[in-house]
Amino acid sequence: MNGDYRVKDNYMNVIDNIFSLSGKTAIVTGAAGQLGGEYVRALLGAGANVAALDIRPDNSKGNLKEIDSERLQLITVDITRRASIESALEKVLTHLGTPSVLINNAAIDAPPNASEQETGPFETYPESSWDVMMNVNLKGVFLCCQVIGGHMARTGGGSIINISSIYGMVSPDQRIYEYKDKPFFKPVTYSVTKSGILNLSRYLATYWAKNNVRVNTLTLGGVFNNQDNVFLKNYTDKVPLGRMAKQNEYNGAILYLASGASSYMTGANIIIDGGYSCW
């Protein structure tokens, strides 16, 4: 019996040690959103100091206001502006310490109530919408990597987690939107930006390997967020596990990629999609 307990205790120590982020400082962009709020809680739970960056830190989706922790700092930042990211980094350095984890999670997508043009046919998709989404979803990640990743490369390294989507790996299946009253197409720009994330990660994984900065992509499937029933049926029919993700189901991968548990992983893409992309 004693032997069993010893084995269990040692095992728990291993888990604590390899996933621990105690004393580390992590930065999450888009932290006030649905998934960002989850990542903030998971990182705090693993012992990290967490800088929660968002253009709208009062966005209620992530419920950040409910968190009472001295290890958390909310910072307003626009990731499309280098000066804004630089200023956020200064605040992180002053209040939380040198960051060694960066989660590039902020992004925009066409919301269900987007304009008809934005969700209309490819041929008439507005250039201006292309520019706006490119600016946030790709240039914003590029700038955060330059400013915050660059700082990590100069100060001992760390782990960068770039968030992509199954729609960056495979095309959206436009047939699942055909039930809508008006023609609806999942816009091209979201897919293109999320594809770009994959090779930005690989590029930087090789570029910064000598500086001990690991760079990986985490590719996600759709998350349940009270979507309408027809959409839910159409989407989940395409998912081998038969459902959308719960919003906390990516936290394990976040802690794995952020911590020493993934110390030999860089330039990789972890896909968590309930099996969506396997058939």
Ligand SMILES: NC(=O)c1ccc[n+]([C@@H]2O[C@H](COP(=O)([O-])OP(=O)(O)OC[C@H]3O[C@@H](n4cnc5c(N)ncnc54)[C@H](O)[C@@H]3O)[C@@H](O)[C@H]2O)c1
């Ligand atoms: N929710 C899903 O089903 C799903 C599926 C696959 C991938 N993803 C990816 O996960 C990530 C988070 O998604 P989510 O559903 O939590 O989104 P969300 O819209 O709930 O949160 C995104 C956050 O980013 C912030 N943001 C937008 N522009 C910004 C800017 N210029 N500067 C700083 N912050 C800005 C927003 O204010 C918002 O709080 C995104 O990269 C998304 O592409 C989500």
